[in-house]
Amino acid sequence: DDDVEPPEPEDRPALRHTVFDAWADDQEEVPPLDLLVDISVPTPRWSTLVENALAVFRSDLEASAVLAPDDRMSAIGEALKMARRLKETTTMVGKRAASELATVVMVLVGSRTRFLPLLDAVLDLGLVPHDTQLVLEAGTVLGISEDEIYARLSQPLEQLRFLIEGNVQDLRRHLDLVDKITTIPDELLEHLLACCVRDANRMGLALLLAIALGPVLTRVGTAVPQDIVDDSLGYRGIGGGENLLLQWYTHRDDIPSAFKERVRALAKSALLDAALAWMHQGTGGAERGLLPQSRTRPYRAGDDLDHLDIDGTLEAFTSSGRSIELLSSDDLLVQDTASGRAGFGVLIDISGSMSxxxxxxxxxxxIMLMGRLQPEELALALFESDTHVIKGFASGRDLDDVAGELLELRATGGTCVDAALRFMHDEFAGQADQERRVLFLLSDFCFFESHDELRPLLDDLRALDVHFIGAGHGHISRDVAALFAQRLGGQVTKIPSLAKLPELLMQALAWIAGGAQ
Structure with a gap:
């Protein structure tokens, strides 16, 4: 449970373990591996049984070696499923068994055309064969070079070196590396850039730009010509989209002036596109509002005929007692959807620790929130030591302008929330016709203000019937988070990473639209 609750006592008796040991004592033979994975209990007894069951499972798997390679694939597929489940037990014995099965399937595959795709599938599952030498020998027998196998089994930087030094034009493998490497050592970067220039390798250079945009661009004119950089930026989708936005925030201070405006424009476009993907999901919307409400009204010239309320029109007309021949456009009714009155206040902590x-x-x-909601439904501010107001309920902002402003966003300063809470109080207090008010706060709750300073600010919001949804990632000050939840009557949910923020906000919008209290 990720909600903020009192911690569980660490010395609670492990009753489940005792029950498992009693069950194991009653078994006359080794339980099947499938069953042991289902009832994973991290005890020495369970680990021993898993090792014994693995030996049986592996023996049955290796027995399929007598079959033709095509006929082995069913057993190999089942073994990969079992390896994934073993890994997901998060136990040492489970992970070790998963790696062992990964080796067995690579030795067993016996097909040149299937060997490398199977190895890719194994690695995509997060599995690493426990015996590299056995995998190399199995591939060599099939006529596959050790370099090809090492390139897949090695660390991402070695895979990067292999792709670029060999001018390997494999788009999928280039795309796979984008999120696996965060930095490239200067000496290696110089070498790889030279390889790209030598081979006119736009795909390789696009990958380097996707990983180290600033360091690559600072070498334009010396290590690499500008024309190949122009042709490689975003080549075949490598490093475009959200990755380009990430590169902007990470390397913007290192981007030479000759490229800065172009990269900034690409980053703005990437920001708007990424937000657009979220804008039309869920309940309500920019046209219908957070609390869409339907009503019927007389038809007016220019109304969309798809909105005609046929049943309502006929019911109203027949109840008038007039003949159907007298029906005219004046009698037509249409469904009209109006927005309800809800206020969603959002505060996002951007203090110095953010990447x-x-x-x-x-x-x-x-951007997603601004495009998703009507202007009068959203008040939004970012805060650290200072509070940066993006918009209030009574103001509208152009998305393009806000996107440009957000590209200059920097994580600086401490974490002071008092001014941000006062801003939200004033915004809610100024909207007397709101039917529902919700405050969403993203932070680690490690605020500069004391509990005594925070309590009256929270009580003032509560007096306006403001509901609360909190979220945090990383280390969270549990006592301060609990104070917010207690005073405002909501809860704080811990999210595994900030990447979940848009999804969590969509859930909050659905909660508001659903009328949860």
């Missing part, structure tokens, strides 16, 4: 990726996610969330 470039975190800033990118926050920017996407801001």
């Amino acid at each position: 470039g990726r975190d800033l990118a996610v926050c920017a996407i969330a801001v």
Whole structure:
């Protein structure tokens, strides 16, 4: 449970373990591996049984070696499923068993055309064969070079080196590396840039730009010509979209002036596109509002005929007692959807610990909210030591202008929330016709203000019947989070990473639209 609750006592008796041991004592033979994975209990007894069951499972798997390669694939597929489940137990014995099965399937595959795709599938599952030498020998027998196998089994930087040094034009493998490497050592970067220039390798250079935009661009004119950089930026989708936005926030201070405006424009477009993907999901919308309400009204010239309320029109006309021949356009009724009156106040903590990726996610969330809701439904501010108001309920903002403003967003300063809470109080207090008010706060709750300073600010919001949804990631000050939940009558949910923020905001909008209290 990720909600803020009192911690569980660590010395609680492990009753489940005792029950498992009693069950194990009653078994006359080794239980099947499938069953043991289902009832995963991290005890020495369970680990021993898993090792014994794995030996049986592996023996049955290796027995399929007598079959033709095509006929082995069913057993290999089942083994991969079992390996994934073993890994997901998060136990040492489970992970070790998963790696062992990964080795067995690579030795067993016996097909040159299937070997590398199977190895890719194994690695995509997060599995690493426990015996590299056995995998190399199995591939060599099939006529596959050790370099090809090492390139897949090695660390991401070695895979990067292999792709670019060999001028390997494999788009999928380039795309796979984009999110696996965060920095490239200067010496290696110089070498790889030279390889790209030598081979006119736009795909390789696009990958380097996607990983280290600033360091690559600072070398334009010396290590790499500008024309190949122009042709490679975003080549075949490598490093475009949200990745480009991340690169902007991470490397913007290192981007040479000759490229800065172009990269900034691409980053703004990426921000708007990323937010657009969220804008039309869920309940309500910019046209219908957070609390869509339907009513019928007389038809007017220019109304969309798809909105005609046929049943309502006929019911109203027949109840008038007139003949159907007298029906005219004056009698037609249409469904009209109006927005209800709800206020969604959003405060996002952008204090100094946020990474470039975190800033990118926050920017996407801001644009998504502004495009998703009507202006009078949203008040939004970012805060650290200072509070940066994006908009109030009574003001509208152009998305393009806000996107440009957010590209200059920086994570600086401490974490002072008092001015942000006062801003939200004033915004809610100024909207007397709101039927529902919700405050969403993203933070680690490690505020500069004391409990005594926070209590009256929270009580003032509660007096306006403001409901509360809190979210945090990383280390959270549990006592301060609990104070917010107690005084405002809501809860704080811990999210595994800030990447979940847009999804969490969509859930909050659905909660408001659903009328939850």
